[in-house]
Amino acid sequence: ETGVTQTPRHLVMGMTNKKSLKCEQHLGHNAMYWYKQSAKKPLELMFVYNFKEQTENNSVPSRFSPECPNSSHLFLHLHTLQPEDSALYLCASSQDTKRAGYTGELFFGEGSRLTVL
Amino acid sequence: QKEVEQNSGPLSVPEGAIASLNCTYSDRGSQSFFWYRQYSGKSPELIMFIYSNGDKEDGRFTAQLNKASQYVSLLIRDSQPSDSATYLCAVNRGYNTDKLIFGTGTRLQVFP
Numbered sequence: 001e002t003g004v005t006q007t008p009r010h011l012v013m014g015m016t017n018k019k020s021l022k023c024e025q026h027l028g029h030n031a032m033y034w035y036k037q038s039a040k041k042p043l044e045l046m047f048v049y050n051f052k053e054q055t056e057n058n059s060v061p062s063r064f065s066p067e068c069p070n071s072s073h074l075f076l077h078l079h080t081l082q083p084e085d086s087a088l089y090l091c092a093s094s095q096d097t098k099r100a101g102y103t104g105e106l107f108f109g110e111g112s113r114l115t116v117l
Numbered sequence: 118q119k120e121v122e123q124n125s126g127p128l129s130v131p132e133g134a135i136a137s138l139n140c141t142y143s144d145r146g147s148q149s150f151f152w153y154r155q156y157s158g159k160s161p162e163l164i165m166f167i168y169s170n171g172d173k174e175d176g177r178f179t180a181q182l183n184k185a186s187q188y189v190s191l192l193i194r195d196s197q198p199s200d201s202a203t204y205l206c207a208v209n210r211g212y213n214t215d216k217l218i219f220g221t222g223t224r225l226q227v228f229p
């Protein structure tokens with residue numbers, strides 16, 4: 001298994017659908033992240049979990065609901081999305097940010113390309 | 118003012134030349150700085166990080182940091198067509214925080 005795996009790779013959904021994105025990391029990390037990448041915009045941090053606890057919610061609308069059942073798995077539940085939510089959603093993991101020697105390196109998955117119709 | 122600013126490019130350089138990628142940031146309290154490379158259709162991968170003023174070299178890559186000017190750059194020596202990608206500058210406000218702020222990236226094209 002590669003380091004950070006995201007499924008599905010592509011998702012098309014209507015505005016009334018409920019779907020979920022899944023991320024799994026096999027690197028032994030304790031921090032996991034959701035980022036949104038839209039064309040012509042910088043990578044936008046959405047949520048951060050450290051040891052399963054949410055440490056960052058970057059003013060994300062409630063139609064995006066994260067879930068982190070353990071340090072290896074991260075979900076993003078999607079409900080009543082808007083067309084402007086269409087983007088590439090990237091999951092990443094890192095070492096514990098409070099650990100000595102933390103370098104700030106994020107390991108990204110390949111992303112889930114979301115299209116909202 | 119954007120927190121992390123980069124010229125979107127494309128920056129076109131011939132093979133073998135030095136490519137210079139620049140980034141400015143607005144938060145004076147920023148402590149750690151990162152360069153990620155993202156090939157088209159792929160996820161970002163870390164190239165280098167730098168914490169202290171000055172230069173840091175790793176192979177063909179050199180990161181330069183000037184905190185007084187709030188400026189960080191990446192030099193790529195002997196550029197190769199395989200270096201063609203988007204280079205993302207990222208800034209962290211502390212040494213042990215988990216909030217990495219990215220720029221929009223500079224697209225680099227190295228032509229044979």
